[in-house]
Amino acid sequence: MRGAPQLHGAARLGVRSLALALVALAPMASPVEAQIDGEAVYVKWCAGCHGEDGTGNGPAANTMLPRPRDFTRALYQVRTTASGQLPTDADILKVIDLGMPGTAMPGWEDVLTQEERLALVDYLKTFSRFFEGEPPTQLDFGSATRGTEEAIARGREVFETVECWRCHGQQGRGDGESAPTLNDDTGFPIFPADLSANWTFNGGGSVEEIYRVMLTGLDGTPMPTQSDIVDAGVITNEDLWALAHYVRSLSPEQQPEVREVVSAGRITGGAVPETVSDEAWQDVESIYVPLVGQVVVKPRWFNPRVRGVWVQALHDGQELALLVSWTDPSMSPDPTWMDFAQQIIETMAPGDEGAATAPGAPDQLVVQFPATLSDGMERPFFLQGDARRPTNTWTWRADAPGAVESIARGLGTAVPQPDGEQHVTTVVQHAEGEWKVLFRRSLDTGGPEDLVLPVGQAVPVAFQAWDGDNGESGNQGAVSTWYFLFLEQPTPISVYVAPPIALVLTLLFGALVIRQAQWEASGARRDVTRRRRGFRLTKAVARACGMAVGVAWLGMAFGAYQSASAGRDAGHSDLGFWWTVIGALLAIAGLSAMIGTWIHTRTNDRRRQHD
């Protein structure tokens, strides 16, 4: 063991000598390539996790799962080559550029120059002598078939034939029977991809990339190649494309945008839904709230299982219904996941103060509000507040009914409100690897410590989630920053009536102005007398009309600005934007009308004097 660094040095020397010898001998080698020192780039940016010796045992490695890649094994997940083969240079570069979603590996495209990244590719290859052999052959992936409904339906059949569900689960949420027993090649626990979140796929979430991963497998993980099945005629290549289309169809069409506001629509003529499967939810927009590991307060957590929650909300003026859904393969604590959780706990920074030492924790979800609303943008500390600004938390646990309302002054300090002051009810469902928890509470419970949820005002809200079977408990879980919950007001009738009226008025005023201008233009210096007589009359009318139109338009502009600000408050930034644009146009029109009227009437006065 003590000899290892020496060995490493000697080996490196050998590789370098070889490289030098080859460069000296190969007339094709470009001298420019030697300019950037890949080793220096590696030591500066990569060694912290991957280790200076490339074995993946850098100082930061023991907080990570999956562990950083061990380059000495030359095993790369994302490739365009057959199972077990080396990656191409382009394959390595792609992962450096884009990172590995769902792991600690970030993309470096914007951090390092192209030359640095290319030098890095060359340097990584020196960690294994496999790269001294023949360069790998890239597979021919053909082109995608069309993702028709038939293809997707066929893909589902292939999903059954190939038995993807054994690990990924029937709906692809990683809840298959074999999921709790999976290890990667280095013996660390690993879980199957959540097929309902294609933006977290290693190797990319497009149909083409999914197909490619199925053909190449993800080396070093339990994900095998399907190419032998195609070769043996068990399924056709078209079937494999169909499977790729089906897998793609399990995720949203667009990667969810992160939005700041969860809007709770107002239900009229009825109460909020009482079940998670109520039809009313189908028409309610689902907002994706991403979560990250809690890495601020010890013991920290770098391996959160819940990557995000989907939030829907409705209210009826009396009560709020908040439906939170997220992927979680098991109802923790689940005995079949106990070994997995134990492995995770042993693997993740075991020295971290106060970390759990045994599995068996339940899944949990916390919905968090400020204990009191402030007028400004000030919000409590996002990790359950602090002594100065406490938070009001609703904590749901998989092993207890209902949810507990508490006042918290920092992580782990939540003090439940008295029994008589518990007002949150829950309805819970766990199916196909997904939790759905419906929280309901009166907008105004009358409780002294309860936040009164105001209608028509954005209320800060945050979420925290724990997957017990991933070894999570206490401070070790996933957290979000603050978002907003906006309880929509009943839509005033004016919203529907005002725009047509404004339109008609605008047209009328416009016609009036044009008519006036036309009259003015044809105003014929022919008949001065008539003009004069007519003029006096018309001028008064024109001035009055012009000014009135201007004032009316300015008034409408003001209304538009009010709509804009209401829209923004409601979280509809697009409404805010367009009403601002309309307001600006109306204001310009109004001012133009007034200025124009003033200039015209003044000019006419002057012209009359000349006459």
Added chain:
Amino acid sequence: MIDRLWQNRGVAVVAAGLMAAGCGGSEGGGSDTSGGGAAEPAASPVDAATVGHASGMVTFAGTAPAMAEIDMSTEATCAAKHSMTPTDETVVVGDGGGLANVFVYVKEGLESLDFPTPSDAVLLDQDGCMYIPHVIGVQAGQDFMLRNSDGLLHNINASPTANRGFNVSQPVSMEASRSFPTAEIMVPVRCDVHGWMSSYIGVVDHPYFAVTGPDGSVSLEGLPPGNYVVEAWHEVYGTVTQSITVATGATAELSLEFTSGMSAAHVPLGEPLDLMHPQGQRVVDHQ
């Protein structure tokens, strides 16, 4: 020791590179044992008239750990194939104290000979959600057949270090063929779908290897006369070696003993035997 080998290798490769410059290649490096190197099937370098044999037992002394029962309740098809509850095959000791599933091979003494690659394939079957056999041996470059006899999803995930691995999906009864070009003791194989399924493949660059049967018996046939070091490898107890002398027409006795006290022994996995092979070397050997 390894240090020096590596240094030597560095020098050797550079020297070879310099010498091979005229040919424009860095292939080879003087390897005499490359499995895939022969352009045409070479004849065996062994004169059949002069050979002898080695035969004997691999035994286990001490109390063998009880093997855990395998819970196949989630896999009815496989469970039905077993008349008795199947148990883990890690330590299988026969009635006479023989240790099964030990890979026995000639470690030293054959370096000067170059053996042809056999054309027949070695079978690694998956039957009743068990690997049958639990341990196999192949010659470098020789095909082995991965067979699924269960008709349900297995994946065969091999994690060598001197060779490139593979991870093959077999959702139905089917076969797939693979080979390892480089000698390696040993290549672990697992099924990720069924966490209890594991197997090992020993890869050597000559035909003198065998796996002990249930009674611990083993024999290596047709060895050219000479002195050899025979090594026995077990997945828990590591390795033991024995020096033997084989004479024409005679059978040298193999007697290799593992003891329960060796349970903390180092178990070589994926360490390349052939340090001169152009591929398959690890720059860093971290154990």
